[in-house]
Amino acid sequence: MRAYSRPPGALTARVAVRAWGWLALLMLALAGPRVASSQPDEALSAVLLRLEQVLVSGQPDEYLALASPSADRDAAQKFAAANIVAGTTHAAVRERERTPIPAASEQAAGVRLIIDVLTEQGDRGTVSTWRLDLEPAPAANGAKTPEIARPPQDASTAPAPETPVDAWRIRDQDRLSRVEGLYRLRLDRSRQYLAKGLRIHAEDLTLSVHDGVAHMAATESGATALVIVGRGEMEFSPAPAAEKGQVELFAGRETLRTRFERAFVRVNPSDLRNRLTPHRFRPAGGLDTSALAKAQEFFDSQIDISFSLDLSDLSRDTWSLVPSIGDFLVDVDTERFDTLTYTRSQGDPEDISLFDRGRRKNIAVYASATRLARQGRSYDHAARLDYDVYRYDVDVSISPDRAWIEGRTGIDLRVRSYALSALTLRLAETLVVRSVVADGFGRLLTLRVRGQNSFIVNFPAPVPRGEWVTLQIFYSGRLPPQTLDREAIVLGPPPEIMPQELDGPLFEPEPRSLYSNRSYWYPQSTVSEFARARLRLSVPTGLGVVASGVLAPGGATTTPDPSGGEARHTYVFEATQPLRYLSVLVSRFADVTTRVVAKTGRRDRDAPPARSGVYYDAVSLDIVANPRQVGRARALGDRAAEILGFYQSLLRDAPYPRLTLAAVDDVLPGGHSPAYLGIVNQPTLPTVLSWRNDPVNFDNFPDFFLAHELAHQYWGQAVGWQNYHEQWISEGFAQFFALVYAEHSRDRRTWIRILQQMRRSVLQRPDQGPIWLGYRLGHLESDSRVFRAIVYNKSALMLHMLRQWLGDEVFFRALRRFYDEARFRRVGTEDVRRVFEAESDSQLERFFERWVYDDQIPRIRMTWRVASQETAGANATRLEHSVGNPPRDSGQAPTQSTDGVQRVVRVRIEQVGETFDLPLTVRLQYTSGEREHVLLRLEKPITNVQLRLKGDLRDVHVDPDDISLVEVVSR
Template sequence: MSRVVWLVLAAGSVAAARPGDECCGGAHRWQPAPREIGSFDPATGRDLRTYPPSPYVDFQHMTLRIDIPDMNTPRLKAVQNLRFVPVGRAMSTLVLDAKLLEIVKVESPGRSVTFSHDGRTLAVNFEPVLPPGEAAEVETTYTVDDPPRGLTWTPESPAWPGRPAQLHTQGQAEDNSYWFPCHDSPNDRLTTELVVTVPSGYLVSSNGRLVAPSRFAEMGRTTFHWLQDKPHVPYLVSLIVGKFDIQNVARAGRDRIPMPVYVPPGRGGDIKVTYGNTPRIVDVFERRTGQAYPWDQYAQLVVWNFSAGGMENTSATTMYDTAIFSAETIKDGDLDGLISHELAHQWFGDLITCRSWEHIWLNEGFATYFTNLWWEERDGRDGYMAGVLGNFDSVIGRDKADAPYQPAMVSKDYRDPWETFRKAANPYPKGASILHMLRVKLGDEVFFRGLAAYVQKFKFREVETNDLRRTLEDVSGETLEQFFEQWCYRPGVPEVHLTATWNPETSELAFAAEQKQTVNGHNPAFVFDLPIWVDAESGSRPLGVVRLDARENQAVFKLPAEPAMIVIDPELSVLADVRFEQPVRRWLAQLERGPTLPARVRAARELAADGSAIGASILLRVAADEREPVVLRRTCIGSLAAKGNAAALATLSRKAIKSHDVREALISEGVKVLAGAFTPDHARVRDVIIAAATKDESERVRAAAVRAIGEAGWRDRLAILIAAAGSESQHDRVRQAALEALAALNVPEGLSVALTCAQAGNLNRTRPVAINAAATLAHHNPDVAVPALIKLLEDRERRAWEAAGRALLSIGDRRALPALNELRTGKRDPVDAAMIGGWIAEIEAKTKP
């Protein structure tokens, strides 16, 4: 989830990315500063790479009995029975991760045990020793007291009148050991069973199936017994307790499994609107993998204060606070991107799990790619290619590193697991891009047969990248080692400068290609075929390929006449940054009749540098055409804005644009043309933006317009921003835009608005936006801003107190130091203490006399 940060949700309709964080798991996880050289410490000679820990045993089953007396007191009691079999040799000590647990006692049937617990790990010593191959069990009694990670408790609060108390867990990457002892690594799996007693009126959700109806343990108490009888890895164990509206979105008489959706009380009527496509997505993924959905149910649960977008806990995905839309707000973009991503993880991440975090792309890249497959089903080929193009753009824009100084997508060079989710060679879009390239390289029939073979061979197992490679090699008969080596195990992508020259005397089209990225012993030239298409009487057709395997390569093709259009890699078969020089007339032809959506988008981008009237005219025509794909229309608007063509944007604004996405692009791009000279066309664009901020039916468009007012610096429109900061919208997007705009406007009036929105009772994802704005505006009245931010260090919500700490760091006021020192002293988690210690050191350095 994800927790890099991000998830490309591009579709044929350009679905809106959800607010906040990446899809899976650990948003806001502080990490130490990255190493400069990476995997080697030159001072000591130490290898700094991270390897997965040895489990030493085969964990088989966990039964966890949990008692929660009061949902408003963040403390629970638990008894864990953990069954395992030593592997390889006799065992005298079992070591488990057990972070900040209060261990009461540890026992083992038929054996004498002692234990020690250092706050991070639990060591259980056996007498006599455990022989290999013989099952053993430990029973651990312990309490959990409001842990900083892994289990988030949201008690009732006067700031949220009527909102019931709730708790949810979040195990990825290695945080479930904050609420139960385990081998907190993805390289072993076990079955799990949770028996949870809570105050009556609350519901309990966990993995698997509810084995019996809930029962009354005593007056006012209810017990729920959940069984996950198919093995999964520890970070996927889930516990959620709360009060919900629930609806099963499975199709009666057709779907094998229940598909319940849990949402906040009062929102049950919106479940079908938001999650109604879930059964269809299951159908697509079963067909593409050759594997029926593997678990007993598929639940989706919307919870308070979730740290990410979604988390694919086995059979029970957790969703963020506002992941429920009304029939009106869903017009601004649906949730299918996130729903399909998390659902794909039930196969890739849960049924098959990366053995160590370096191979996380086998979870996240697959889930991202399977969202593209859902777009293909729902929106056709253009929907699929829009998603692929979005993935390519994300990678090409960031993955510019050279070995050995930056880690590859698959690399042991990390200290914290979350580094593997967030690197420049990002496993979400790069992994998805690699799968698309494999699909093009192998062909649909072989590729999907290979995926089905991979799933069948490795289901209920942990995998590494080579497991996928070898399976695809077995199915295809192709050697793929070089492919995987250059796309998975090295950083960066090729940067290719390409020219085409037509020789009328010989009727030859000559291509010259040069790889411009670093090429040296650590970074040899990439090896790939770059497809070339040209126009023909019957339409565009493949001409051939330019083979690249060195710094410079050439290719020559015979043609009967000079082509009017030359298209480079229209199906995105190579993840490369290709710079192609050709006359404007060819780009115009490619925009109008290119063979694929990416080819046309590429032409629209290139025409941003063209100053001709005909180019602007064609861009405007495509942008205004409701029949054209939204992603192409948005690109055309961006190119017109890049030209500074206020006249074209003013003309477009006079048309009845139905698409919210296109109107949003008109606003967000239109503000960019307003610097400098001011003509009636500029005035028209300005007036459209101002009107949209209050009158557009789309919340997304209103948010874009509000943000544009701040970007443009229109202080005379301050009242619009203040009103927007008090408005309600899906994901709080309009209020968040207003706060960002007030910070950009940099006026004193914005500070009180920001501090008000930073207080408890506002959406947990809005509060950091407000706190960041307050930090920017603090110079207007530091005597008000700094104490208010110091007070927020006491807040229960992690997003709020972390944002307050970072804000105080940016302000650099020594008055914050006593409170930060007190905060650091009170943190039981060394990760939090180290983060706060870093803030203190930086403030002291900034303010040294």
């Protein structure tokens, strides 16, 4: 039966989950409160108990006995035939919601119940959500006053109900949703097979069993779980070079090899033969009970981690789904690394992964060969979504003292897939989904993805492509605030310094609660797609709120707390420009300044193109601060205004019309920059901690940090990235903007020192992987400095090189065009390349290949000699354009040497390793003390260049400022 051999499409909700760095293995749980919100009612409980018995009877006719005389008998019969099936061995019914139905002209008052129903046929299960409309039975009409009685009991242990069952009858019913194909898998302990010589295959993975036995767990279609106990060897050798590098970081070699004792396999029964050789098993002669015990123990420890559904109070058993055809998972209990999990997951753009369970680290994540051939290297997670969210309407109250969030979020979405039967939304696991209601569908069944901050909403019938759906999600729970993760500085070892040893004022920082991109504090798309939003946020009086969007005129309104507690303040924010995620910061704030920042007077070299969408030529900058930061925040506002004006002149736009900059107390530097918002820590401790050594701390230009944060309004917020590989488009461009601002606002020496520091941070971390690895840089070692060195600094240096390569005029024109085209879109490296190629009319494929996708650094060897005349054979062009503030060449170089003969210097530069496209400065040092800088264009393995000398040459230096990403092998 096909319907049972694969989980419903909706349940393969893996896609985006792993993009955030966690293995996407299904573990679902019924969402919703475990206990019905209403008081138990004996008469109603009796109906549900009776319903359980009817379900187990397997007789549709018995259902009719529960129907009210006024019920539509045909409809009841049809419903019963579809939902009450022979062979049901157990049933459980749980009330989820109860609402009164007021009396109508011809109908008595009744009650509407929403119930979850589990039916079991042996070890196969189906869970569904029903709506039942009940009315008082005729005999009991008017006589019944429901008592508050004992809680409902389990059907199997409860005594047969007597009188109260007749108090209510079913007037109408509907099945709202259903999830089929659940199995209570059991290891077959009676059959043990020989596993000697067995091999398990998957792309880039081989498990060879030298000796041992196997046990299986099966559905009616065949084995779906397999446990092997014995002696075997695992070999994992990923094809992509970047993944080999990660495996080497993890295991010391590009191929991971280890012995193992046990393996647990999950597979679709029809796929088993594709994964195993030989695919027939020979039964073992006798039963090795010790091996059986080990197999059972491993089975028990793994079965509920993947492909499982937690049915909450409907069943205590573990219910498993069968993997889709093509999906595959094996947990390997290895000798060297504890449990490693390999998965093939069709739902993921990167469908192969190897995961270290104990440390929760992704070792390898990549696209299989066939998928790579089909989709290419670039992909957008959002392109795979089944729906597009257009607008969020968040209405929540936040109680920071209890870290409690409660409220409702409305989501306007449009169906993108052919037929949407279920969708996954992200929401923090600690927040309980009370209910989900959709226009036209009523209440919907929801399932929790366990351990993954997601839940699944099931529709009763597929929703066709193009349809609009508005969901209302009610939820509440405890949610600890997040740290300023985006740019937060992770300290190395915990500082040994006690606070009292430090100079400076010490105080308790003002408490604050930040809910933002890592909090999942409101139900949201699994991919941070652009959408508009309205936020209505209520907090205890005395606290202020800054959030994504523009605060509604009039500020906060005061409302009495409904439960009789203290009054609350409610703030409404409207975000009319698209944004990727919503953020809120609750703390005690003082308003500092408000001003309008227009672009600074930089003359545009080219006329602005026709652009669509809403552009702003000024931004309202509001500065707020924790009370102690008010003084410093004024100066912060001045600096921020200068930076924002400069950025507006670079791109001729402010993507968001308002920016609230909040200066907050903190012991350490840090910041966070959602759309419409900037949060900047004002460090209270002297920065003696390991922050000093951080790749993104520039001592000589403290405003670099602020400039980086403010650049995120453009890069990372207005311009989004397609998947984790492309995060450099946020961090690298922001870092590059701060670099350009440093050049604009400071002397050359300061700027050069920043470039030097960036370069050092990159060269100090060789072999960590390419920019393209995104968050996975430093992930295995839990060292976020690697990420900052490569994704921030190397990317910024790469953009600086691109600027040198193309010249200022072409580069900044291309930059503006890229920004205009990428605004409010999710883009990737290939989009950057396409625009810069078009605007410069040149090929940049190798440039990006080397700098983004590869982690090598060019290695060069330079030689030079002076000759008395020019010869043919030079193959390098001198890049005539100047970049930024060119180095001031000292003095007036003479036009001819003293003896009157024209001399040249022949410089030969060899790229010893891979050939890069590389702009490189050489400095001619004359005996007179004068210097001349020449920017060269390297694009061949060997570059020869002749430079006319303006005097007697003493020496030639490559990269004299130490700012280029090159390794000079020798002179």
